[in-house]
Amino acid sequence: MKRSLVLLFLFSIFSGVSQVKQNYTIGILVDYTTSEVEPLLTKLQSEIRAVVGEDAVIHIPESNILANNYNLEKAQQNYDQLLNNKTDIILAFGVINNQIISTQKVHKKPTILFGAINRDLNSDIDLTKETSGVENFTYLIESESFKVDFKIFKELTGFKNLGIAIDAPFVDILPLKETFDREIGALEANYKLIPFNNPNDIINNLEGIDAIYIAGGFFLTTEENRKLAKAFIDKKLPSFTTNGPNDVSAGIMATNQSDDNLEQFFRRIALSVEAYINGESLSELPVFIEYTPRLTINFNTAERIGFPLKYSLIAQTDFVGEFRNILSEKKYSLLTAIDEGLKNNLSLQASQKNVELSQQDVKTAKSNYLPLLTAAGTATYVDPDAAEISNGQSPEFSTSGNLTVQQTLFSEAVNANITIQKKLQKAQEASFNADQLDLIFNVSNAYFNTLILKTNVQIQVQNLELTKRNLQIAEQNFEAGQSGKSDLLRFRSQMAQNTQAMVEAINQLEQGFITLNQTLNNPINLEIDIDDAALSEGVFKEYNYEEIANLLDDPTLREPFIDFLVDEAKTNAPELKSLQYNLEATTRNLKLNSSGRFLPTIALQGQYNRTFDRSGKGSTAPPGFGLIDDNYNVGLNVSIPIFNQNVTNINRQTAIIQKDQLEINKQSTELGIAANIRTGVLNLVNQISNIELSKISEETAIESLELTQVSYSSGSVNIVQLLDAQNNLLSARVARANATYNYLINSLQLERFLGYYFLLNSDQENEAFRQRFFEFLSTRN
Numbered sequence: 001m002k003r004s005l006v007l008l009f010l011f012s013i014f015s016g017v018s019q020v021k022q023n024y025t026i027g028i029l030v031d032y033t034t035s036e037v038e039p040l041l042t043k044l045q046s047e048i049r050a051v052v053g054e055d056a057v058i059h060i061p062e063s064n065i066l067a068n069n070y071n072l073e074k075a076q077q078n079y080d081q082l083l084n085n086k087t088d089i090i091l092a093f094g095v096i097n098n099q100i101i102s103t104q105k106v107h108k109k110p111t112i113l114f115g116a117i118n119r120d121l122n123s124d125i126d127l128t129k130e131t132s133g134v135e136n137f138t139y140l141i142e143s144e145s146f147k148v149d150f151k152i153f154k155e156l157t158g159f160k161n162l163g164i165a166i167d168a169p170f171v172d173i174l175p176l177k178e179t180f181d182r183e184i185g186a187l188e189a190n191y192k193l194i195p196f197n198n199p200n201d202i203i204n205n206l207e208g209i210d211a212i213y214i215a216g217g218f219f220l221t222t223e224e225n226r227k228l229a230k231a232f233i234d235k236k237l238p239s240f241t242t243n244g245p246n247d248v249s250a251g252i253m254a255t256n257q258s259d260d261n262l263e264q265f266f267r268r269i270a271l272s273v274e275a276y277i278n279g280e281s282l283s284e285l286p287v288f289i290e291y292t293p294r295l296t297i298n299f300n301t302a303e304r305i306g307f308p309l310k311y312s313l314i315a316q317t318d319f320v321g322e323f324r325n326i327l328s329e330k331k332y333s334l335l336t337a338i339d340e341g342l343k344n345n346l347s348l349q350a351s352q353k354n355v356e357l358s359q360q361d362v363k364t365a366k367s368n369y370l371p372l373l374t375a376a377g378t379a380t381y382v383d384p385d386a387a388e389i390s391n392g393q394s395p396e397f398s399t400s401g402n403l404t405v406q407q408t409l410f411s412e413a414v415n416a417n418i419t420i421q422k423k424l425q426k427a428q429e430a431s432f433n434a435d436q437l438d439l440i441f442n443v444s445n446a447y448f449n450t451l452i453l454k455t456n457v458q459i460q461v462q463n464l465e466l467t468k469r470n471l472q473i474a475e476q477n478f479e480a481g482q483s484g485k486s487d488l489l490r491f492r493s494q495m496a497q498n499t500q501a502m503v504e505a506i507n508q509l510e511q512g513f514i515t516l517n518q519t520l521n522n523p524i525n526l527e528i529d530i531d532d533a534a535l536s537e538g539v540f541k542e543y544n545y546e547e548i549a550n551l552l553d554d555p556t557l558r559e560p561f562i563d564f565l566v567d568e569a570k571t572n573a574p575e576l577k578s579l580q581y582n583l584e585a586t587t588r589n590l591k592l593n594s595s596g597r598f599l600p601t602i603a604l605q606g607q608y609n610r611t612f613d614r615s616g617k618g619s620t621a622p623p624g625f626g627l628i629d630d631n632y633n634v635g636l637n638v639s640i641p642i643f644n645q646n647v648t649n650i651n652r653q654t655a656i657i658q659k660d661q662l663e664i665n666k667q668s669t670e671l672g673i674a675a676n677i678r679t680g681v682l683n684l685v686n687q688i689s690n691i692e693l694s695k696i697s698e699e700t701a702i703e704s705l706e707l708t709q710v711s712y713s714s715g716s717v718n719i720v721q722l723l724d725a726q727n728n729l730l731s732a733r734v735a736r737a738n739a740t741y742n743y744l745i746n747s748l749q750l751e752r753f754l755g756y757y758f759l760l761n762s763d764q765e766n767e768a769f770r771q772r773f774f775e776f777l778s779t780r781n
Helices: 001-019 038-055 074-083 095-101 145-156 176-184 200-201 222-234 244-247 261-277 300-302 312-318 334-344 346-368 384-389 414-481 483-519 545-553 555-572 574-590 647-711 719-754 761-781
Strands: 022-030 058-059 065-067 089-093 111-114 136-141 161-167 190-194 211-214 239-241 295-298 317-320 329-331 371-380 397-410 528-530 601-617 630-639
Touching: 001 574, 022 038, 022 074, 022 095, 022 211, 022 261, 038 058, 038 261, 065 074, 074 089, 074 095, 089 095, 089 200, 089 261, 089 312, 095 111, 111 261, 136 261, 145 211, 145 239, 161 176, 176 190, 176 346, 190 200, 200 222, 222 239, 244 295, 244 317, 295 300, 317 414, 329 334, 334 346, 334 414, 346 414, 397 414, 414 483, 414 574, 414 647, 414 719, 483 528, 483 719, 545 555, 545 647, 555 719, 574 647, 647 719
Parallel strands: 022 058, 022 065, 022 089, 089 111, 111 136, 161 190, 161 211, 211 239, 295 317, 329 528
Antiparallel strands: 371 397, 397 601, 601 630
C-alpha cells in the first residue's frame, strides 16, 4: 500500500512536470526589411505560433529580427549575435544570409534556411538530396526556376533582347553570368544584365531591349513596383517577375508564381519548427516545396503595351486588373454618348437634311408671289422685197429688245401650295424629332448592351477561375483516393468550355464597341470605353426606383398610371404630330380641288420694247410717217379654269383617299402607342421583380456553392452536384449583373414610347410631369 502511494505521488509529479511548456526563442535573419516586409514577418510569426500551438511557447523578440542590408560582414555579425545570445532556433532568409549559413560546416544552433535557393543558380547546396543530412540544419527549396520563367516569357513575347534586372549586391555573389548565358543562349536570344539598388537604376537602363525580367526585387515596395511598371508601359516593354501576383497587380505584366505560394511557404517553415520542437531531427526533414505554378497576367498592362494575349494560354492563366479598355481614346458616360450621337449620327444628319429640303419647298411655294422679270433681245433679217414695201415697219436688218414683268396678285393654287408646304415642313420636323428620340434610345440601348457584354466578360473570367479552383479540389480528391480520374477529365473539359465562353465574351464586347462607334459616327476601330451605370448614382440619382416600384406594385395605381402615360404619349408623340400635319396638308389640297377651283387667278403683266437698230431696205419710213423705237404695254389677267381634262376631279378624289388613309394611320398609331406603353410598363414590372429576386438568387447560389465545394472535398457529393452549383452561380451572377441594365433599358424604351426622356429634362420639368399625374389621378377619383 505504501509502495502504491509512492508510485502515485511520483506519477503526479512527472505529470505536472510534463505539463510545463517549454519556451523557445526564435531569431530571424533577413537581407533587407521594409514597411511592406514587416507584415509578412508578423504573418510568419503568427503561422509558427498557430502550428506549434500547445506544444511550446514561442518568443520572437524584435531584437532578434536582424537585417544585413546586403552586407556580408553585417550578415556574419548578425549570425554570430544569434549564436551567442539565448536564441534557440535560427530562421535565415535571403541570398546574403545564404552565403553565410550554407557554408557552415557545423551548425551550433538549429537553423532553417529558406527563400534563397533557385534551382538554376545555387551551387552551395546539393539539390539532389531529399533532406539536408546535416545535423541542426535544414533548408527549403522552392520550385521556382529562371529557366522555366525564361521559357514561358519567350513563348509569350518572342523576345530577342531580354533585360534582366537583379539586385546589385547579388551580382558579385551569385554565378549569374554562367546561368544566364546558358539559359538565354538555349532560347537563341541575347540579354542585358541590369544591376540595381533602386528603381531608377532599372528605368535608366532600358535601351536596347525588347522585354524586361525582374530576377530579384523581393524587397521593392508596391509603390516602387508601380513606378517600374509605368516606365515599362511607357516604353511598351513586356515585363515578367520572379515574384508573386502582388507585383503583377501593381502593374508588372506577368509572373509564373502562384498566389498560394507564400502561405504554403510559411506553413512549411512553421511545420519545420514544430517538427524540431517535437523531437524530430532537422537533418531528416524534407527540403523540397513543390508549388503549382500559375501564369498570372495583368490584363490592363497587356492592353496598354499592345500585347496580344494568346488564347492557347488562357486555360492556364490567371488575370488581374479590370477588363476595361485601357487604350481608349474616348470614354463615354451615357449623357456624353447621347450628346455625341445627336451631333454626329449620320442617319440623323440625313434626317436633318430632309427638314432643310422641306424649308426650301416652302420658299419655292412663296416665291410664286414674287415678280417675274425677263429680258429678251432679237436680231432680225427680213426678205428685202418684203422689207422694201413695209413702210419702215419691217426693215431688212434690225435689232431689238424687251423687258417683261409678271406679278401674280392672287392665286388659290399658290395659296394652297404655300399652306401645304408649311404643313409638310412641320410634318418633316416632327419626323426629325421622332428620329432624335429613336437615336437617343438606340445610343442608350447600345451603351447598356455594351455594359452587359463588359460585365459578362468579368463574370466569365470569374467562372473560369472558379472552374480552376474546382479542378484543384478534384485533383486533391483524386490524390486522396476520394474520386476517380473521370472527375479530373470532366473539370478539364469544363475548363475548356469556360475558356471558350470567355473568349467569345471578349469578342462580343469588341462587337459592342463597334456598334457604339457606328452609332456615334466614330471610326469603327476607335478605342473607346464607357462608364458603369447604377441606380441611385450619377445621372440616375433622380430615378426614384423605389417610388416607381411601389407605384407599379399597387394594382389600384397601376391602371391610372398607364392611362396617364398613354395620354402623355399621345400629346408628345412626334409620329402623331407628323400625321396630323400631313392630314392638314391633305385637307387643304382637298379644299383647293373642291370649292377653291372656282376662285380666279389674277395676275398683272407689263412689257417694255425697244428697237436698237434698223438698216437695209425698208429701214426708213415714207414721208409723213414716223418710226417709234420705244413702247410699252400693261395688262391685267384674270383666269378661271372651266375644264382641265378632269384633272381637278381626279385630284379631289385622290385627296379624299389620302385623307382617309392618314386618319386610319393616325388611329393605328394611337393604338400602337397605347399597346407600347402598356407593354413597356409590364416589362418594367418584370425588371423590378428581377432586380430584387436576382439579389436573393445570387446570395443563395454563392452559399450553395460554398457548401457543395466543402461537401465535394469530403466526398459527400458527386461532381454533377458541384457543376450544377457552379452553373447555378454563373446564371445567378449574369442575372444579377444584367438586372439593373435591363431595367434601365426598359425604362428608356418606355420613355421613348412616352416621347419624354427624364434624363434630358430639368428637375422642374420632371416635377411638373409628376404633378400632372397627381392632377390626373385626382380627376379620376
